[in-house]
Amino acid sequence: MSLGRTYAKLWAASAFANLADGVFQVALPLLAVQLTRSPLLIAGVTLAARLPWLLMSLVAGALADRLDRRQMMVRVNLARTVLLGGLALAVATGVATLPLVYAVALLLGVAETLFDTSAQSLLPAVVGRDDLSRANSRLYAVELVANLFVGPPLGGLLAALALAAALAVPAAAYLAGAACLALIAGSFRPVRQGPPARLRDDIAEGVRFIWRHPVLRPLAFMLGVQNLAATAWYSVFVLFAVAPGPMGLSQAGFGTLLASLGVGALLGTWLAVPVERRLGRVRTLALSVVLGGGALLVPVVTTDAVAVGASLAVSGLQMVLWNVVTVSLRQRISPDHLLGRVNAGYRLVGWGTMPLGALLGGVVAETLGMRVVFALAAGAVLVLLVGFRFVTEAVIERTEAAAAPTR
Numbered sequence: 001m002s003l004g005r006t007y008a009k010l011w012a013a014s015a016f017a018n019l020a021d022g023v024f025q026v027a028l029p030l031l032a033v034q035l036t037r038s039p040l041l042i043a044g045v046t047l048a049a050r051l052p053w054l055l056m057s058l059v060a061g062a063l064a065d066r067l068d069r070r071q072m073m074v075r076v077n078l079a080r081t082v083l084l085g086g087l088a089l090a091v092a093t094g095v096a097t098l099p100l101v102y103a104v105a106l107l108l109g110v111a112e113t114l115f116d117t118s119a120q121s122l123l124p125a126v127v128g129r130d131d132l133s134r135a136n137s138r139l140y141a142v143e144l145v146a147n148l149f150v151g152p153p154l155g156g157l158l159a160a161l162a163l164a165a166a167l168a169v170p171a172a173a174y175l176a177g178a179a180c181l182a183l184i185a186g187s188f189r190p191v192r193q194g195p196p197a198r199l200r201d202d203i204a205e206g207v208r209f210i211w212r213h214p215v216l217r218p219l220a221f222m223l224g225v226q227n228l229a230a231t232a233w234y235s236v237f238v239l240f241a242v243a244p245g246p247m248g249l250s251q252a253g254f255g256t257l258l259a260s261l262g263v264g265a266l267l268g269t270w271l272a273v274p275v276e277r278r279l280g281r282v283r284t285l286a287l288s289v290v291l292g293g294g295a296l297l298v299p300v301v302t303t304d305a306v307a308v309g310a311s312l313a314v315s316g317l318q319m320v321l322w323n324v325v326t327v328s329l330r331q332r333i334s335p336d337h338l339l340g341r342v343n344a345g346y347r348l349v350g351w352g353t354m355p356l357g358a359l360l361g362g363v364v365a366e367t368l369g370m371r372v373v374f375a376l377a378a379g380a381v382l383v384l385l386v387g388f389r390f391v392t393e394a395v396i397e398r399t400e401a402a403a404a405p406t407r
Contacts, residue, residue, distance in 0.1 A: 003004060003126075003138070005311070006126050006184055006185075007126050007135060008319035009127055009180050009184050010122070010180075010181070010184065011142055011302060012180045013077075013140060013181045014119070014139055014177070014179065015142045015143075015177075016146075016173045016174070017115070017177040018135055018143040018144070018146040018147040018178070019146040019147070019154075019170070019173045020084075020151075020169075020174045021076075021146075021147050021170070021220065022151075022152050022155060023147060023151045023154055023158065023166060023169055023173070023201065024084060024170040025151070025257045026151070026258060027159050027163060027166035027192075028105060028240075028401070029045055029053040029238040029303040030163065030238070030251050030254070031101055031157075031159075031167075031336075032045045032101055033238060033242060035096075037239070039370070040362035040366045041098065041362075042236065042238065043238060043358045043362025043365070044358070045105050045235075045362075046100065046186065046231060046234065046354075046358035047235070047355045047358035048103075048109065048356075049105040049106070050114070050231060050351070050355045051106060052106065052113045052353035053355070054348065054351075054352035054353075054354075054355055054356075055349075056057055056119070057113060057345070057348035058203045058207070058216075058330040058344055059290060059375065060114045060118075060309065060340075060344050062203050062340070063114070063203065063340070064114075064118045064121045064339075064343070064346070065190050065337060065338065065340035066189075066199075066202070068187060068189040068327060068406075069118040069119075069121055069188045069189070069340070070112075070118075070122060070186075072114060072115075072183055073115055073118050073178075073181050074178045074181045076118075077115070077174045077175070077177050077178035077181070078175070079107075079111055079224070080108060080174040081175045081390075082170070082171075083104055084104070084108075084170050087101075087104045087167050087169040088164045088165075088167035088391060089164075091163050091167060091402070092162075092164035099306060100192050101352045104305060109280065113347075113356060116347075117340055117343050117344045119341055119349065120339075121190075122188055123139070124339065125188055127389065132331050133273055133324060133328045134330045135177075135322050136323075136328050137269050137272050137273055137326050138269070139382050140265070140268070140272075141150050141269035143393075144265030144269065144320060144402065145151065147257045147262070148258065148259065148262030148316055149260075149261075149262020149266060150255075150262070150264070152251070152255040152259045152261075152262070153186050153256045153258075153259045154169070154255070156251050156252040156254050156256060157252050157254070157255060159251050160252045168207060168210055177271055181240045183299050190340070202256045204338070205338065205341065206341025206345045207345050208346065209313075210342060210346055210349075212316050213309075213399070214399060216333075218387055219257075219326055219346075220349035221387075222384050223322075223326070223349070223351075224351075224352065224353040225353070225380055225383075226381055226384065227350060228353035228356055228357035229381050230315075230357070230377065230381075231353075231354040231361065231377070232360050232364070232376070232377050232406050233296055233361065233374055233377040234362030235357065235358040235362060236249070236361050236362060237299075239370065240299060240303075240370045241254050241257060241308075242254050246303045247305060248303075249305065255375040257309055258312065261312045261316040261319075262316060263316065264312065264313030264317035265315030265317065265320050266316075267313075267316075268316060268318075268324075269295050269319025271292045271321070272320055272321055273324070274362075276323065276325055281396055282391060282393045283393070284325055285325055285326070286385060288319075288321040288322040288387070289318075289381060289382070289384050290382070291314050291321075292314075292315060292319070292322075292381050293319040293381035293384075294309040294314070294378070295312070295314040295315040295318065295380035296310035296311075296315070296374060296377045296381060297311075297374065297375065299311070299370075299376045300371050300374045323339070328345060329400075333399050333400055338367035345393040361373050361377075365370070
C-alpha cells in the first residue's frame with residue numbers, strides 16, 4: 001500500500017543520504033589506517049564523529065522544533081557535500097592528515113545530529129499515526145540496505161581503487177538527497193502556541209518530558225548502554241579485520257564483511273512488524289538485546305570471516321527490531337510541538353555515550369587487546385535484560401492511551 005508521493009520523496013532522499021553514509025564510514029577508517037596503526041588514534045575518528053551527539057543533541061532538537069525541518073535537512077546535505085568534497089580533494093592532492101580527518105569527522109557528526117533529529121521529527125507530518133510502524137520499517141529498509149549492504153562494499157571497492165573516489169562519491173550522493181528533499185512541497189515548521197520561548201527553556205521542556213516519562217527514560221538509558229558497547233566494539237574492529245590484523249582482510253574484503261550488517265538489517269525490516277505483532281513490543285525488544293549481545297561475542301572466539309559476517313548480520317537484524325519498535329513508539333507518544341526536542345533528548349542519552357564508547361574501546365584495546373573490548377561489550381549489552389523489569393507491555397499501553405495524537 002502506497003504511503004503517498006511526499007513519503008516517496010523522503011524515502012528517496014534517505015536512500016541517497018544513507019548510501020553516502022555507508023561509503024564514507026568505510027572510507028574514513030581506511031584513510032585513518034593509512035595514517036596511523038595506533039588503536040587509540042584510530043578510535044579517535046569514531047570519537048570525533050560521535051561527539052556531536054553528546055554536545056549538540058539538545059540544540060539540534062530545539063532547532064527542529066523552531067525551524068522548517070525539511071529545509072534544515074536540505075541545508076545539512078549541502079554542507080556534507082562540501083565537507084566530503086573538500087576532503088576528497090585533500091586526499092587526491094596528498095595533503096590529508098589525521099587532524100584533518102578528525103575535523104571532517106567532527107563536522108560530519110554535527111551535520112548528522114541536525115539531519116537525523118529533523119528527519120525523525122518530520123515523518124509524523126508525512127504519514128498518519130497508524131502508518132508509523134509501516135513507514136519506519138520501509139525507511140529502515142532503504143536506510144540500512146544503502147548504509148550497510150550497498151555502501152560498505154562500494155566504499156571498500158572505491159578505497160581499494162582510490163581513497164579520493166571513496167570520498168567524492170558520497171559527496172555526490174548527499175547532493176542528490178538534497179535535490180529529492182527540495183522537491184517536497186509545503187511547510188514543515190511545527191505549530192507552536194504562545195510567545196516564543198528562549199532556546200534554553202525549549203531545551204529544558206524536552207528534557208523534562210523524557211526524564212518524567214516511565215517508558216522513554218529507561219529505553220533511552222538502555223539504548224545508551226547498547227551504543228556505548230557497540231561503538232567501543234566497532235571503533236577498533238578495523239584493526240582486527242584488515243591485514244595485518246588477525247582476520248587478514250583486504251580493504252575491499254573489509255567493506256564486503258560490513259555489508260553483512262545490511263543483510264541482517266534487510267531481514268529485520270521484513271520481520272519487525274510481524275514479530276512485533278506476534279511477540280509484543282517488550283518481548284521483541286528483549287529478543288533484540290539477546291541477539292545483539294550474542295553477536296558481539298563472536299570475534300572473541302574466532303577470526304573466521306564467515307562466522308564474523310554471520311554475527312554482523314545478526315547485529316543488523318537486532319538493530320532494526322529495536323529501532324522500529326522504539327522509534328514508532330516515541331513518535332506516537334510525543335506531542336508534535338515537542339517531538340524534535342524529545343528525539344534529541346532521547347538521543348543525547350542513547351547516542352551521547354558513543355564518544356565515550358569509542359574512547360574506552362581505544363584505551364582497552366591499547367592496553368588489554370581487542371578481544372577484551374569485544375567480550376566486555378557483549379557482557380554490557382546482555383546485562384540490559386534487567387531493564388525489562390521497568391519497561392513492560394502494561395506500562396507502554398498506559399502511556400500510549402494517555403498520549404496526544406502526533407498529527
